[in-house]
Amino acid sequence: MPFWCVAVDLAIETIDLTKQYGSLTAVNKLNLRVECGSIHGFLGPNGAGKSTTIKILVGLLKATQGSAKVLGQEVHVDQADARLSIGYMPELPRFPNHLKGAELLDVYGRMYGMNPQERQTQIPRLIDLVGLKGRENDLIGKYSKGMQQRIGIAQALLNNPQLVILDEPSIGLDPVGMVEVRELVKAISKEGMTVFVSSHLLYEVEQICSHVTIINRGQALVSDTLETVSQMISGPTVMQVEVVNLSGATVAAVKALSPVKEATKSGNMLNVSLSTREDVRAEVSQAITKSGGIIVGMTQKGHSLEDVFIQLINKRQEGSAQ
Ligand SMILES: Nc1ncnc2c1ncn2[C@@H]1O[C@H](COP(=O)(O)OP(=O)(O)OP(=O)(O)O)[C@@H](O)[C@H]1O
Ligand SMILES: [Mg+2]
Structure with a gap:
């Protein structure tokens, strides 16, 4: 267990977290518990409420009701210093095309308040980690989608965060790119960081995560270890x-x-x-x-995600009928 988790054993904890957009309830009384040191998959179909939840966790959106704690601290909108211990890669990140990969990381490093020496050590290390060595001086406008996702992940890791939140890091990638992102997530976890990663692909989450929360229409259908969730999804x-x-x-x-x-x-x-x-x-x-x-x-x-939902909803109804 990483040293910073001695004081808090939950990297993320939400209690009845709710977000309304007008009359639409995007997140509905969500109770999330993400253990320190875990790779926690946040799985759900389009529109399930994944990005909304994540934006609340990183302080970009205000919850309508309920509360959220990240690394033991209550989340408040626009609390910049709290965000310093979190790495965040938004869904489909778009970076300025006229910057080179290394320049982008330098700009972000300055924003994080890193001094020149820290930037000089950290930036090449991360470029290497995300597999962009040799391409760091190419313009981002010339990067493939996979390379853009990878520079986005490097950006999320710049300030040595304790918790990394990645919103659909493999969206839009081909199978090879998806495998590379999965390997990268595993490497990040090995460095001791807690990873919270959203996806709409069951098999992707299955291959990297120790814990899974499945969300549908803003509500968690299940949240447990991968082993327990896999056992719930029976049959070949x-x-x-x-x-x-x-x-x-x-x-x-x-x-x-x-x-x-x-x-x-x-x-x-x-x-x-x-x-x-x-x-x-x-x-x-x-x-x-x-x-x-x-x-x-x-x-x-x-075992499409939809099949799993139907199974889980049926199981829930059976459970409540007993
Ligand atoms: N700014 C907004 N204003 C109004 N409704 C919104 C807004 N953002 C999201 N929604 C709605 O909230 C619901 C949840 O959206 P959200 O983006 O959180 O889902 P998601 O699980 O991230 O989906 P996807 O897999 O497509 O990224 C959807 O019905 C969406 O249309
Ligand atoms: Mg989303």
Whole structure:
């Protein structure tokens, strides 16, 4: 456990946190508890209230009701010094295109009140950490989306924060970029920081987080360790593929893929049971086509975020009926 967590063991704590935009309740009596040292995934579909919650936590928005504590301190809007111990990367950060990556970090470093020596040590270290070494003197306008997200993460880490809040850091990235961001989040956590990261992708959160809160329509459906949440989401993911020329060789080729637990043939239907919740349609179709099969239809069932919500809501109703 990092040394600063001796006094507080919760990096974030909200009590009945509520935010209304006119008649719309974006965050509804949310009770969040984020343990120090954890990587806590904040998972929910579009419009669930993730960014609104995060903006309240970093002091950019005022809650309508309820309270929030960050690193043991009550959150107040525009309290700049409280923000010094928090690193924040907003959703889809946009930085001035005319600045070079290193220049941007220097501007932010000055805003944080870092002296020239601190900036000289910290900036190259972070550029290296986020994998932008060699590109730090390129204009941000020439950065790819992935590089822009990474410079955004470096910006969030500049002041050696105790808590890093990342709002959808992998949105808009291709699969390779997403893997890189996941690795980066793990690296940040290894440096001893608590990470609170929002996402709308279940499999992404599953791969990096120790704790998960699932939010829908402003309310937490579940908030627990990843292990407990995973146990609540039972059953395998299944894929059904309709194939012309469905041979034994095709069944064997699909079965040999690492995310496939079982593949069985029923007429021209290939039923595939998966051990992952990642989208593996491309991998499966390639194996089928290479082994001579012709795909005429494909569905992947189970464990989209929506399926998980339905399961969790049903479980909740069963629980309250007892
Ligand atoms: N400034 C605003 N004024 C009015 N309504 C807003 C405002 N910001 C957000 N909302 C509404 O509040 C709800 C929650 O939005 P929020 O951006 O917090 O969701 P989110 O979970 O971050 O979604 P996404 O995954 O799309 O980023 C949505 O219904 C949204 O339309
Ligand atoms: Mg958002």
